Amino acid sequence: xxxxxxxxxRARYWRKxxxxxxxxxxxxxxxxxxxxxxxxxxxxxxxxxGTGIKLGFWFAQQGxxxxxxxxxxxxxxxxxxxxxxxxxxxDD
Amino acid sequence: MDVKxxxxxxxxxxxxxxxxxxxxxxxxxxxxxxxxxxxxxxxANGMATAADWMSAASFISxxxxxxxxxxxxxxxxxxWTGGYVLLALLLAPYLxxxxxxxxxxxxxxxxxxxxxxxxxxxxxxxVSFTYVAGQMRGVGLVFSRFLEVDVHYGVLIxxxxxxxxxxxxxxxxxxxxxxxxxxxxxxxYLVPAIFISIMLTNNPVPQLGLGAEYVQDGVxxxxxxxxxxxxxxxxxxxxxxxEGQKAPIDVFFIAAAxxxxxxxxxxxxxxFYTVKKxxxxxxxxxxxxxxxxxxxxxxxxxxxxxxxNLLQTIPGASYKEAPGWFKTWEDAGLISWVDKNGDxxxxxxxxxxxxxxxxxxxxxxxxxxxxxxxxxGRGNSGERLLSNxxxxxxxxxxxxxxxxxLANPEIARLPNWVIALVAAGGLAAALSTAAGLxxxxxxxVAHDLVKRTFNPNLSEKRELLFARIAAxxxxxxxxxxxxxxxxxxxxxxxxxxxxxxxxxxxxxxLGIFWKRANIYGVVTGMLIGISFTAAYILYFKFPAxxxxxxxxxxPNVSENWLFGISPEGIGTLGMVLNFVVAICISFATxxxxxxxxxxxxxxxxxxxxxxxxxD
Numbered sequence: 262x263x264x265x266x267x268x269x270x271r272a273r274y275w276r277k278x279x280x281x282x283x284x285x286x287x288x289x290x291x292x293x294x295x296x297x298x299x300x301x302x303x304x305x306x307x308x309x310x311g312t313g314i315k316l317g318f319w320f321a322q323q324g325x326x327x328x329x330x331x332x333x334x335x336x337x338x339x340x341x342x343x344x345x346x347x348x349x350x351x352d353d
Numbered sequence: 354m355d356v357k358x359x360x361x362x363x364x365x366x367x368x369x370x371x372x373x374x375x376x377x378x379x380x381x382x383x384x385x386x387x388x389x390x391x392x393x394x395x396x397a398n399g400m401a402t403a404a405d406w407m408s409a410a411s412f413i414s415x416x417x418x419x420x421x422x423x424x425x426x427x428x429x430x431x432x433w434t435g436g437y438v439l440l441a442l443l444l445a446p447y448l449x450x451x452x453x454x455x456x457x458x459x460x461x462x463x464x465x466x467x468x469x470x471x472x473x474x475x476x477x478x479x480v481s482f483t484y485v486a487g488q489m490r491g492v493g494l495v496f497s498r499f500l501e502v503d504v505h506y507g508v509l510i511x512x513x514x515x516x517x518x519x520x521x522x523x524x525x526x527x528x529x530x531x532x533x534x535x536x537x538x539x540x541x542y543l544v545p546a547i548f549i550s551i552m553l554t555n556n557p558v559p560q561l562g563l564g565a566e567y568v569q570d571g572v573x574x575x576x577x578x579x580x581x582x583x584x585x586x587x588x589x590x591x592x593x594x595x596e597g598q599k600a601p602i603d604v605f606f607i608a609a610a611x612x613x614x615x616x617x618x619x620x621x622x623x624x625f626y627t628v629k630k631x632x633x634x635x636x637x638x639x640x641x642x643x644x645x646x647x648x649x650x651x652x653x654x655x656x657x658x659x660x661x662n663l664l665q666t667i668p669g670a671s672y673k674e675a676p677g678w679f680k681t682w683e684d685a686g687l688i689s690w691v692d693k694n695g696d697x698x699x700x701x702x703x704x705x706x707x708x709x710x711x712x713x714x715x716x717x718x719x720x721x722x723x724x725x726x727x728x729x730g731r732g733n734s735g736e737r738l739l740s741n742x743x744x745x746x747x748x749x750x751x752x753x754x755x756x757x758x759l760a761n762p763e764i765a766r767l768p769n770w771v772i773a774l775v776a777a778g779g780l781a782a783a784l785s786t787a788a789g790l791x792x793x794x795x796x797x798v799a800h801d802l803v804k805r806t807f808n809p810n811l812s813e814k815r816e817l818l819f820a821r822i823a824a825x826x827x828x829x830x831x832x833x834x835x836x837x838x839x840x841x842x843x844x845x846x847x848x849x850x851x852x853x854x855x856x857x858x859x860x861x862x863l864g865i866f867w868k869r870a871n872i873y874g875v876v877t878g879m880l881i882g883i884s885f886t887a888a889y890i891l892y893f894k895f896p897a898x899x900x901x902x903x904x905x906x907x908p909n910v911s912e913n914w915l916f917g918i919s920p921e922g923i924g925t926l927g928m929v930l931n932f933v934v935a936i937c938i939s940f941a942t943x944x945x946x947x948x949x950x951x952x953x954x955x956x957x958x959x960x961x962x963x964x965x966x967x968d
Contacts (some may be wrong), residue, residue, distance in 0.1 A: 271958055278957075282442055289438050293431045298604050301424070301597065312564030313577020318595045321427035322419075322653035323560060326646050329438050333639045336442055341632055344959050 266347050274347045281339050285332050292328045296320035359773035360499045367537050367777045368514055371784070374533055375518030375526040393528050395633045399640025401531035402624045404538065404785040406437070406645055408484065409491025411652075412538060412782035417757030419656035420663075423594040426656060428604055432611025434642065434649050439616040441638035445625040447865045447956045449634040455796055456622055456857065463864040464872040465949060472879065474797050476856050481620065481790045481797075482830065483849040488790070489835025491783035494755065498685045499776040508835040511780070515788050516828045527788045534781040539647060541778020545762040545771050546651050549658045552765060554578055559654035582657055585664040590703035594660065600911065606922030613928055614850030617857035620789040623796070631959065659757045662764045667750070668701040672734040675699065678763035683737055684725040687753035690736050691743050697734045705746035708739060717741075717751060787831065795824035848890055851920070855882035855927030863935055868953050874939030882931030889915070889923045 266274075296304060297320045304317035314323075393401070411433070419426030451459050457477060461470025489508050496507025518526050543559075550562035555571070567574045567581040574581065582594045592598055599607075615621075624641075625634045666676065672690065682688040690699055691707055710717045722738040723730025730738050759779065762772045799820035856879045863870035892899060893914075896906040907913040909920065918926060 271954075275957055285442060289435065293435045293608070294605060297427055297431055298601060298608060301601075305595070309564060312561075313566065313579055314564035315579075315595055318424055318579075319564070321424060322430055323563070323650055325431055326434050326650050329434050330639075330642055330646050332438055333441050333642050337635045337639050340446070340635055344632065348959060 270347060274343055277343055278340070281336070281343075285336055288328065289332055292320060292325045297325050354769060356769045356772050357500065359770045360776045363770070363773045363777040364500070364780060367533075367781060370533055371514065371530045372517055374529045378526050378529045393525075395637040396640050397532050398528065398624065398633075398637040400535040400644055401528045401785075402621065402637065402641035403644035403648075404531040404535035404781070405624060405789040406433075406621055406641065406786075407538065407648060407782055408786035409488050409779065409783035411648065412542065413491050413494065413758050413779050414755050415758075416652040416655040416659065416761075417754040419653055420660040420757050421754050422598075423592065424597045425599050425604060426653070428608045428611060430649055430653065432608045433615055434645060435608070436612035436615030437642050437645065439612060440621065441635070441642065443865070444616060444622060444861055445638055446631050446635055448622055448861070449625045449631050450958075450960065451956050455793075455800060456861070457797065458800075459864065460857075460860055463949065463952065464860075464875055465945070466872050466876070469860075469872065469876055469879075471802075472876070473857070473860075474802055476852065476883075477797050478794055480618065480849045480853050481794050482827075482834070484618075484620075485787050485790045485794075485827070485831040486834035488783040488787040489831050492780060492787075493835055495759070495776050495779045495783075498681070498687075498759065499773070505836050508832050511784065511787075511835070512828050512832040515784055515791060516825060518788065527785075527792060530788070531785045534785040535644060537781040538778040538785075539644070541774045541781070542648055542651060542655075544774060545765070545767055546655050546658070548767050548771065549662070549761065549765045550654065553658055553661065559651045559658075563654040563657055578657065578661065582661045582664070585661065586703070589664060589668055589701065592703065594657070600917050602917050603911070603914075603919050603922055606918045606925045608922075610850055610854050610922050610924035610928075613854040613858045614852075614924055617853035617861070620786075620793045623793060624789075655758065655761060659761045659764065662761075663752075663757075664701075666764060667699055670699050671697050672699055672736055673697060676764070676766075678760050682753075682756050682760060686719060686721065686725070687756045689719040689721075689739055689741075689751040691739060691741075691749050692732060692734060692736065693743055693747070693749050695733070699750055700747055701750040702748050704748045706744055707746060707748045707751050708741040709744055711741060719751065791824050791827045791831070794827040795820045798823035798827075848887075848894075851886045851890055851924030851927065852883055854924035855886040855931055859928055859931040859935055863932070863939075865953065865956055867936075867939075868950050869939055869944055870935060871939050871942060871945045873942040874935040874937070877938050878931040878933075878935030881934050882927040885930055886924050886927035889927075890920045893920045 296317065301317035301321055304320060305315040307316050308314060309316050309319045312319075415426075415429055418429060448456070448459055451462075455477070457470050457473035460473040461467065489511060492511035493505075493507045496502045496510065500507070502510070518530050546559040547557050550559040551557050553568060554562040554565035555568045555573075556562040556565045563578065565578060567576050567578045576584075579595055586592065586594050597604065625638065667679070672692070679688060683690065689708060693700070693707075706717060708717065708719070711720060720740045721730060722740055725737065732738050759775060762775055799816055799822075803819050804816055859882065860875050860879055863875060892904070892906055893909045899906045911917050911919070914920075915923070915926070
């Protein structure tokens with residue numbers, strides 16, 4: 262292979278990977294443990310607009326799961342882009 | 354047609370489909386047997402992973418648990434789906450790049466140690482067996498209730514089916530069967546939920562029905578469904594449905610233990626080996642969670658619907674005029690009613706348990722005076738009499754939480770074919786998970802133990818034979834536990850999650866994200882994490898066992914727990930301990946050799962980032 266990435270490019274790839282992981286996991290923590298468990302009683306004081314569900318209850322039993330699906334979708338897109346950046350046209 | 358005929362038809366058709374697929378796609382090489390020859394499309398793999406992941410517990414028990422726990426039931430929803438996010442982000446892509454068959458393979462190679470591999474194999478086998486036993490109970494439950502087959506035969510039939518396609522088809526057969534099973538189970542879960550959602554809220558989407566206005570006989574009642582349920586609950590003396598009962602710290606730790614424990618479950622990790630490229634592994638992880646989320650966001654709605662219908666139908670009804678399902682489930686031993694005041698009316702309220710548990714039982718278990726079919730041992734109204742002592746509470750009813758999903762269509766008076774469909778769906782969920790687990794057990798034995806540990810020169814043909822024998826043996830043992838379930842299934846499951854959380858997870862995470870992690874740190878961490886967790890669970894959950902070695906366990910209540918953390922959540926603390934110990938000891942001892950650092954690089958970067966890449 263002629264265009265194997267340099268060690269610097271690899272280090273950059275890994276750093277970006279860790280940043281994205283950190284960010285996504287922060288959101289993961291915030292919606293599940295934050296909204297769904299720790300601050301659930303505060304959020305329960307309001308209702309999800311247009312419905313009869315208390316907001317904290319909604320995060321605990323519905324909302325977190327939707328956010329999880331979005332998190333993985335973002336992760337897939339980001340990682341595929343990072344792979345392309347690292348490998349150029351060599352990707353597949 | 355009656356429910357039984359419908360059930361025979363639908364279950365029979367689905368079984369024929371599974372076997373047909375298994376025969377069509379049976380495995381010819383060890384590669385196909387372990388990882389389906391790595392040639393499964395992402396969407397199909399996502400569906401198969403979802404079916405693998407969603408066990409009998411998800412399908413049959415979860416919504417029922419939630420309907421009795423109210424808001425705290427979120428620990429299961431958050432724990433199981435949140436754990437999936439951890440798996441997809443932190444483990445799956447890297448383990449896929451590592452490119453070998455199993456988690457013990459990774460642990461053994463990364464920590465350059467046979468001991469570490471054997472410890473990992475033993476953990477994987479233990480966790481898998483605990484889980485399989487639970488699936489077999491689910492199979493038995495469906496058979497005994499819907500087909501009126503004895504539980505023993507139910508389990509035997511289930512074993513025979515799983516054996517056929519797991520042993521013949523291997524991973525390839527299992528994967529395509531699981532795709533079919535996913536379709537069956539999600540259809541079976543959604544149809545009754547949609548029906549009931551329309552009945553209670555006029556909204557065909559259960560997820561939206563959960564937040565909609567309550568409707569009775571087509572007329573809007575001016576109150577939201579959840580407020581209605583909160584009102585019904587408080588009127589009967591139950592806790593408010595949408596409020597939490599457990600301490601937040603305990604909910605936090607239980608959810609975390611379930612998340613991390615799930616992420617470490619070996620049978621799901623192995624699924625990511627069945628696609629061709631790392632990118633496909635990521636995409637199929639997305640599809641899997643998408644397919645899982647369909648069921649997991651429906652479950653809380655099902656819990657609310659079932660609870661509302663139950664509280665509106667049963668309390669205050671006379672036993673003689675009670676709906677048919679009430680008596681059928683009573684005959685199946687999952688509903689117990691004791692007419693304390695002799696008025697023939699079913700009192701159901703939140704004053705406490707209706708019946709006492711017998712000495713030696715860790716939770717309430719009904720003991721009937723006579724067999725249901727004998728016609729003897731019946732009370733004045735025709736109810737089955739029990740030998741459990743009645744309590745002082747005015748509550749007269751005990752309902753097994755496992756029946757809520759299965760009985761839900763009957764409680765809502767849905768057509769017979771819907772009831773039969775739920776039975777077929779429950780079986781699909783149980784069988785798909787059982788098959789995946791059996792494959793892990795057989796791989797662990799044939800590949801990790803026999804080939805990698807004892808006899809590296811084993812030919813592929815012999816290894817395949819060993820794998821099939823191991824799968825067969827595993828089916829038999831699992832069936833035994835299905836017929837004679839250990840008295841404390843729930844306690845054992847808590848055990849499995851706690852142990853997976855406190856052992857595997859830190860070892861894999863450190864192995865990928867920290868090159869400095871070495872054998873001494875990780876093995877000590879695993880041993881300390883696992884022994885701490887095991888000791889805590891044994892101390893509180895198995896008092897009879899403790900008494901034998903002269904230790905008196907205090908009651909399993911929050912006042913006695915460490916920091917208010919229940920045994921279900923203690924795996925989280927075990928995991929933290931494991932991390933701390935592993936990091937400290939790794940720093941204090943010599944770093945891992947150069948080739949291990951290279952191996953970690955191989956796991957971190959796409960294969961084409963290296964000069965000698967070939968794929």
